[in-house]
Amino acid sequence: MLKAGIIGYGTIGKSIAELIQTQQAGDIELQSVLVRNPNRTEELSRLTFAITNDEEFFFNQDLDIVIEAAGHHALQLYGKKALETGSHLVVISVGALADNELLESLHKTAQENNKQILIPSAAIGGLDRIAAGVLGEIEEITLITRKPVKSWYGTIAEEKVNLETISEPYCIFEGNARNASKLFPENVNVSATLSLAGIGFEKTNVQVYVDPTIQRNIHTIKAKGFFGEIEISVQNQPYQQNPKSSPIVAMSVAKVLKNLTSSIVIGV
Numbered sequence: 001m002l003k004a005g006i007i008g009y010g011t012i013g014k015s016i017a018e019l020i021q022t023q024q025a026g027d028i029e030l031q032s033v034l035v036r037n038p039n040r041t042e043e044l045s046r047l048t049f050a051i052t053n054d055e056e057f058f059f060n061q062d063l064d065i066v067i068e069a070a071g072h073h074a075l076q077l078y079g080k081k082a083l084e085t086g087s088h089l090v091v092i093s094v095g096a097l098a099d100n101e102l103l104e105s106l107h108k109t110a111q112e113n114n115k116q117i118l119i120p121s122a123a124i125g126g127l128d129r130i131a132a133g134v135l136g137e138i139e140e141i142t143l144i145t146r147k148p149v150k151s152w153y154g155t156i157a158e159e160k161v162n163l164e165t166i167s168e169p170y171c172i173f174e175g176n177a178r179n180a181s182k183l184f185p186e187n188v189n190v191s192a193t194l195s196l197a198g199i200g201f202e203k204t205n206v207q208v209y210v211d212p213t214i215q216r217n218i219h220t221i222k223a224k225g226f227f228g229e230i231e232i233s234v235q236n237q238p239y240q241q242n243p244k245s246s247p248i249v250a251m252s253v254a255k256v257l258k259n260l261t262s263s264i265v266i267g268v
Helices: 011-021 055-059 072-084 094-098 100-112 127-133 177-183 189-197 247-261
Strands: 002-007 028-034 050-052 065-068 088-091 138-147 170-176 204-210 217-225 228-236
Touching: 002 011, 002 072, 002 247, 011 028, 011 247, 028 055, 028 247, 050 055, 055 072, 065 072, 065 247, 072 088, 072 094, 072 100, 088 094, 088 247, 094 100, 094 177, 094 189, 127 138, 127 189, 127 217, 127 228, 138 189, 170 177, 177 189, 177 204, 189 204
Parallel strands: 002 028, 002 065, 028 050, 065 088, 138 204
Antiparallel strands: 138 217, 170 204, 217 228
C-alpha cells in the first residue's frame, strides 16, 4: 500500500480524499492533509487522517505521493520539498508551470531524487493522443475553453465584461497558453497541461469565452500533424460550491493514483 498526502482541503482536496478513502484510487492510504488553518476544517473528529498546518510533520511521514490541490502558490512553496523528501508529486495547479524557472527547478529536483511529477488529464481529454502525436510533427494545437457566467466571478473576466448583463458568448482572451495560464490561474490550467503534452506554451493557441448560453465547462481541443487530426470536446459538470472546477478533476487524480498500484493500466 502506498502512503499519500494532500496539500489543500478545498473542494478538490476533499473530493480526492473521499475517493481515496472509498478505495476508488487503488491501493492508497491517505496519511494527512496540509492546510493553512486546521481550525477552519469541519468534521475533524470524524476523519481517519491527520489535518495539519505543520509542514515538517507533513513532509516527514515518508509519503510515497504528495498531491498538490491548493493553487499555484502552494506548488511554488511545496513542490520541490515534496520531491526532495522522497515523494512523487501529483500536480493539479499546472498553470504554475508556465513559469519556466519553476518548471525547470521541479524537473531537475525530480531527476535528482528519482521521482516523478505526475500531471492528470483533469478537465480535458485526448492527452494520450497528443503526447503520442508529438513524437512526429504537430503543425498546430488550439484549445477553446467556454465556461458559464458563474465560473468567472472573482476572476479577471470581471474586468473585461459585465457578468450581470452578458447575453451572448464573449471571447475574453485569445493568445498563447503561457499568457492564458498566468491570466486565469483557476480556470485555464488545462492550457498548461495541453502545452506540456504537446508543442509548448508559445505554440499552443488558446481562446477563452464567457458563455451565458451554457451550464457546463466546455473544453475543445483541435490538433493536426503527422499523426492525422483530432478534435475532441468535453463538457464538464461544474462543482456547485466551486464552479471554476469540476468533479472530473478529482476523479482524474484518483485514476493516476490507481495506475500506480494496478497490474493493468489503460489509456496512457
